[in-house]
Amino acid sequence: MSRVLRLSALVLAAVAVAAGAWLAARALEKPSLPRFATVLAEPRPLPEFSLTDQDNRPFDAARLRGHTSLLFFGFTHCPDICPATLAQLAAARQQLAAAGAELPQIVLVTVDPERDTPEVLARYVGYFGAGITGVTGPVGEIRALAEPLGVYFEKTPLGDAYTMGHSTAVLVVGPDVALQALFTAPHDVDAFVHDLPILMASG
Amino acid sequence: MTPARASVPLLLVLAACGADDSAPLTASDVSVFAPPPGQEAVAAYLTLHNNSSTPLLIARVTSPEFAQVQMHAMLSGDGMAVMTPLDAITVAEDSEVEFAAGTRHLMLTEPMQSLAPGDEVTLEFHYGGDRSLVVQAPLQPRLPADE
Numbered sequence: 602m603s604r605v606l607r608l609s610a611l612v613l614a615a616v617a618v619a620a621g622a623w624l625a626a627r628a629l630e631k632p633s634l635p636r637f638a639t640v641l642a643e644p645r646p647l648p649e650f651s652l653t654d655q656d657n658r659p660f661d662a663a664r665l666r667g668h669t670s671l672l673f674f675g676f677t678h679c680p681d682i683c684p685a686t687l688a689q690l691a692a693a694r695q696q697l698a699a700a701g702a703e704l705p706q707i708v709l710v711t712v713d714p715e716r717d718t719p720e721v722l723a724r725y726v727g728y729f730g731a732g733i734t735g736v737t738g739p740v741g742e743i744r745a746l747a748e749p750l751g752v753y754f755e756k757t758p759l760g761d762a763y764t765m766g767h768s769t770a771v772l773v774v775g776p777d778v779a780l781q782a783l784f785t786a787p788h789d790v791d792a793f794v795h796d797l798p799i800l801m802a803s804g
Numbered sequence: 805m806t807p808a809r810a811s812v813p814l815l816l817v818l819a820a821c822g823a824d825d826s827a828p829l830t831a832s833d834v835s836v837f838a839p840p841p842g843q844e845a846v847a848a849y850l851t852l853h854n855n856s857s858t859p860l861l862i863a864r865v866t867s868p869e870f871a872q873v874q875m876h877a878m879l880s881g882d883g884m885a886v887m888t889p890l891d892a893i894t895v896a897e898d899s900e901v902e903f904a905a906g907t908r909h910l911m912l913t914e915p916m917q918s919l920a921p922g923d924e925v926t927l928e929f930h931y932g933g934d935r936s937l938v939v940q941a942p943l944q945p946r947l948p949a950d951e
Binding site: 677678679680681682684685687688691721724725727728729730751753754755757759760764766767768769770785786787788 | 839840841842843845846847876878880882884885886887889905906909911946947
């Protein structure tokens with residue numbers, strides 16, 4: 602009988618050690634720093650801007666204040682990186698929602714306002730799900746917002762039409778309406794899911 | 805309808821001379837994405853494998869479902885990407901070329917008929933004079949499966 606008790610005690614001790622090691626490992630694994638985003642040493646306040654969303658409502662700094670936003674500058678005629686990035690952001694948002702995490706606002710700022718009217722943007726961003734805002738406005742106003750953030754775009758001939766060259770980073774704008782961090786392409790859903798809760802907790 | 809988002813396996817790879825594992829050119833990881841509402845351009849991605857000991861020049865790509873198929877490269881520099889048409893592309897001997905978001909893609913425009921997710925899209929890669937590689941894959945949305 603005492604042998605059984607000794608064996609039981611040994612098993613319990615082994616289980617306790619294993620559980621402790623597991624908890625310690627989990628504590629060490631707990632993410633505390635972003636692994637993928639580039640974090641600015643000093644957040645960069647956004648310039649004043651006055652644009653229009655897909656519902657023809659004004660879109661300015663007030664719409665960014667108080668919550669984290671992800672800004673992507675792209676255009677609806679883009680067949681490749683724009684829909685791919687928005688789909689990745691939508692997937693990341695979905696995973697964060699499933700985990701009960703705080704959700705960022707996703708903002709597509711068009712670099713092609715000539716074709717991207719509010720009506721066009723409404724159909725486009727609606728396809729990618731809830732929580733995505735499409736923004737347009739005068740090209741000068743878009744450039745005035747973009748360039749201080751290091752975002753550039755240009756019109757490029759393509760056959761009989763044109764395409765837009767543009768920066769591909771996803772910008773993380775904090776609740777104080779300052780550029781906090783950015784994700785550079787190629788983008789990855791797992792990178793967004795890993796880093797965003799950390800950035801939002803520190804923002 | 806919520807078709808699977810995962811990369812669609814290649815359904816069919818045929819060389820003009822017949823399906824053959826020893827064909828000079830083969831393809832894998834084919835995905836063809838439907839455009840968001842209001843847009844026309846379909847994007848296709850895949851990896852082309854040159855199984856031969858000589859470089860293969862892909863002179864053009866056609867599709868019976870689209871009037872126009874263009875190969876595009878995304879030229880990147882300083883975090884900026886510009887879409888540029890490619891007249892042709894060479895797959896080096898015993899090598900592969902990947903068409904993936906942000907690097908290269910096929911842009912399909914001017915559809916010959918209305919297409920919906922799940923419809924088959926055929927791509928024919930013309931190379932080596934009169935040879936061709938035909939691949940087919942279903943049109944799929946870019947969205948996560950449960951949205």
